[in-house]
Amino acid sequence: MKTKKELKLNHRKTVKAERNVKILLFTAASTTIVFITLITLFIFMETIPVFLNENLRIKILFSQVWAPAYEKYGILPLIMGSIIVVTGALVISIPVGLCTAIYIAEEASESLKDVFKSAIEMFAAIPSVIYGFIGLVTLTPIVAKIFGLSSGKNAFSASIILAIMVLPTIMSLSSEIISSVPKEYREVSFALGASKWQTIKNVILPTAKPGILAAIILAFGRAIGETVAVLMVCGAAGSMPGFPFFFDAVFPMTAAIAMYMGEAPMGGELYRTLFFLGLILFIITFIVNTVADAILKKSKSATSGGIEI
């Protein structure tokens, strides 16, 4: 038999051990905060000279040409490049993504649903270098041929590849959200004599609208941050793309960072400029994620369905 004193000591030990475990786990969880803070801090710190040095600021913001070899660091063509490519990608992927998501959520049988979802997941897993490679060997020659261009490396090709890459995001999130609309909504609509399509159009989609919006916002964040695949098919030209934009070679921000970071001398003007681009991307995706997150949380509590992200 243990004495009372020993038991008490034992108890104190377990209490202490419990507390230590909790502290350890909390530390692990807080590393996420540490990381996001460090990223914010360091990306920002490396760009401070851009804000202080007026010469560099003018060079970056008002030049119409991106040509680091000639010390021309205008980021306008790069920003334009990103906007064009991402817009193109969303114009293609939103309608296709929504239609297919509706089909998966509303029409497909349970077992088919699983098959489709797994397929989407597999395609989402294809590395972006491979998408770039495929785009390079299959897409760009086709684009060049159809439109009679000397090279298929342009904003159009980049948009298509990017659209394919963000489709899984839109499809899986939207179908998840459409599925989570309570069954009663459908039943009531059917009972009132609405057809399936009328129910989808008038009842389900309006209910799922916030969630779908969040999916599109997240897809936008994905698209604007995508680097390697875009770099391979965009043509990498640092001049201002002219109307109608899509058949010009472009140079999105991410692609420029990937291309020039390796040769940028530490602390030089190119280095600062590239970090400035990084900061822009970071801020955009930060806002995008926070907004999408807020929308999802709100719609989740509204329909109280089990939405998984």
Add this chain to the structure above:
Amino acid sequence: MNTDNRRRIKDNIILSFFGIQLLMLLIILSYMVGILIIGGIHVISWKTVFTSMLKGGLFETIIGTFLLFNGTAILAAPIGLGAAIYLSEYASKNNKIVRLIDQAINNLAGVPSIVTGLFGYTFFVKTLRFGISLMSGWLTLTIMALPIIVRGSEEAIRMVPKEFRETAMALGATKWQAIKDNVLPTATPGIATSIILGIARIAGETAAILFTACALTMRGLPRTPFDPIISLTYYLFVILVTSPSTSQNKAYAAAIILLSLVFLLNLVAIVLRAHYRRKWRR
């Protein structure tokens, strides 16, 4: 009755149109993968896999990829799992710090990999002076793998029925004992899934390791964690961006190896998850 019929036909047309889109999408994607396989199947052999790059093989790139994602897994898995246990078992929803952690994970998941790469370069490579090395790569990639592992493990742990905890604690176990002996073993398949998915993501990553872990100056395999490496993705990137017309054959071979690796990892994860979800869904 007539309008009813017309409506049904309209329904069918619209929904089949959606279905056809889905089918076409799947065909296009399979076609793309198929092109890769057809282009590379005659180039790839065990010899390519095991011969050094100096003699025309891909050995170093494959080893580089394995070193990269194994090291990342060793770093990210315990941190991610710890965070997941904290969030699912200990954290109260309304706590301010908990909400901050939640927000941080979502934001980390959204940081573009090229930006993570930039951060890795200034922080791990330059500030901590790890140089362009395996170590910098591991740490940078850990940041990317963490959100995937935390979210997945959290879901798996939450899926374990409440009774598992209550029974153990009723028998006198402490909270941690209940978690360690009852909850975690039950959640293991789900936790494994999340770690595998994290690894799969890392294995295919390029942008984040471009200027943190990889260098073209090959001195054979890395001897210490502070040597640079060359990975399958980096190799592909360099070939395709700098000289797309040369060595296309080797690019195909590298792409097929990379794709098989990533598909295999995902397949394992999907099967594992289907298995445990079936078990726990009421």
